[in-house]
Amino acid sequence: MRRIHGGDVYSLGREVLDLSVNLNPMGPPREALEVLSRELEGLVTRYPDLECRTSTRAIARYLGLPEECVTVSNGASMAIQLCLMALRPRRVLTLEPTFTEYRLCAEALGIGSLPLPSLDRDRGLVPDPEAIWSALEEGDALFVCNPNNPTGNEVERGTLLEIAELCRRKGAHLVVDECFLELSTSGEGGSLKEEAAGGAAVVIRAMTKSFAAPGLRIGYVVSSPDLAARLRELRHPWPLNNLAEAFAQRALIGAEEYLSRARALIRANRERLILGISKAGGKPYPSDCNFVLFYFPGNVDLRGELLKRDVLIRSCADFLGLGEGHYRVAVAREEEVDLFLRALEGISVSS
Structure with missing residues (x-):
């Protein structure tokens, strides 16, 4: 594909x-761009931090979560790959139509996928908990995009929590892509970030859309500390360059x-x-x-x-x-x- x-x-x-x-x-936040301009030579000539401590600390503070629950990645696409590599599901479930990278990344790793038709013409993407429960017999990782790309609608938080419970009962993983959530109607109110930190889900985010910084490729995963440790083991060295680290640190102040x-x-x-x-x-x-x-x-x-x-x-x-x-x-x-x-x-x- x-x-x-x-x-x-x-x-x-x-x-x-x-x-x-x-x-x-x-x-992008003007103050963050000014930092890059002012400190450009040092950012270009200095090696990046192997562990991305500056951006990890800034993101954790912004989310109100412990640093050990945050894993920085080179954009959301790398975050998707890392999650699949760490969770190693036998088959990925996707609610369609949705972001194609879930299936493409799974395919590249030799993991099967099962699409679940979930489109309602009047409401957009509408998950069916009964259909998900049945499909969890065949797949053990469910990816949900919230708000969904390309339909643009949010999945209600109550529905997501219901799905998280279904996944828990089936021994499956729920991965929620929140890359557009900060720009949505609910904003942080619709997030499962705290549930993810507690191990009930996994959340993927990026600063690409919300902070208009696609060229910097700043992504991250929110998860339990144990899963985060595994994600960092699998992550390639220097996932962010110095410009991305400096941008993240300044952009998240007053975000x-x-x-x-x-x-x-x-x-x-x-x-x-x-x-x-x-x-x-x-x-x-x-x-x-x-x-x-x-x-x-x-x-x-x-x-x-x-x-x-x-x-x-x-x-x-x-x-x-x-x-x-x-x-x-x-x-x-x-x-x-x-x-x-x-x-x-x-x-x-x-x-």
């Missing part, structure tokens, strides 16, 4: 408005206010985006975070048509359970949302 992700502006050879990746529309302002901006622009897509003939799914999945009917390659207008969105045809006509667009700044909607207005659903 070929990897397809947003953000592939490199193959285009020109500048476009990239709404195929879902980053915090506020951009609550920064993320609160981001959520307010996202909420306002998301409503405008959903309304505009609907007016253009699209059918948006409900979203709780910083992107919107929608269906655009008719015989039209919407991604291709928008590219002619220098706007890039994510085709979701490769996600299980979606197919042609499904697209994902980031909730960006107001002026960028306007550019997208103006480009969309000129495209007919019957083209």
